[in-house]
Amino acid sequence: MTDTAKLSLLEESIGQIVTIGSYEFTEARIIRFAEKYDPQPFHTDPVAAKDSIFGALCASGWHTTAVWMKLNVLSMAGIIKTCMERGEKLPVFGPSPGFENLRWEHPVYAGDVIAYTAQITALRPLASKPGWSMLNHHATGTNQHGERVMEFDGAALVMLPQQ
Numbered sequence: 001m002t003d004t005a006k007l008s009l010l011e012e013s014i015g016q017i018v019t020i021g022s023y024e025f026t027e028a029r030i031i032r033f034a035e036k037y038d039p040q041p042f043h044t045d046p047v048a049a050k051d052s053i054f055g056a057l058c059a060s061g062w063h064t065t066a067v068w069m070k071l072n073v074l075s076m077a078g079i080i081k082t083c084m085e086r087g088e089k090l091p092v093f094g095p096s097p098g099f100e101n102l103r104w105e106h107p108v109y110a111g112d113v114i115a116y117t118a119q120i121t122a123l124r125p126l127a128s129k130p131g132w133s134m135l136n137h138h139a140t141g142t143n144q145h146g147e148r149v150m151e152f153d154g155a156a157l158v159m160l161p162q163q
Helices: 027-037 046-050 061-087
Strands: 017-025 100-105 112-125 132-142 148-159
Touching: 017 061, 027 061, 046 061, 061 100, 061 112, 061 132, 100 132, 112 148
Parallel strands: none
Antiparallel strands: 017 112, 100 148, 112 132, 132 148
8 A cells, every 4th residue: 555545444444443332231141141152051040050150140251242243243343333424435245265363261140241342453455356355353342340251363255346
């Protein structure tokens, strides 16, 4: 990119940590998710959970990660809106080729409110897919006590429009 080329909103955002939303994990939400996707007693049965290693009902790690994904997708609408307000052509968000370094660092209990963040760490053009770039990001979830409950590094394809 030349010095005179205009940076896209995504390029300007590299390195910035953005809060994409928060979510309260209620007992009902924890059980409903776990019954469908991770039916282990410490996620589905408050009485049985008391005798588990967690000592109480806690959310599935997949639940905490799925909430991040939902909030991330919703945050993309905000990016689109900002681009439109700036008079920029719109990026096209594509699929993700995967993630790595997923860690669930602390249990998420009923009543916990998790704040989620996303940070774009890199954006590079793909020679194999002209017009597309690979967007790398770091994701986190932190509870109301300041404890990180989950984090991972991910990637997604994005088509940056020519300005």
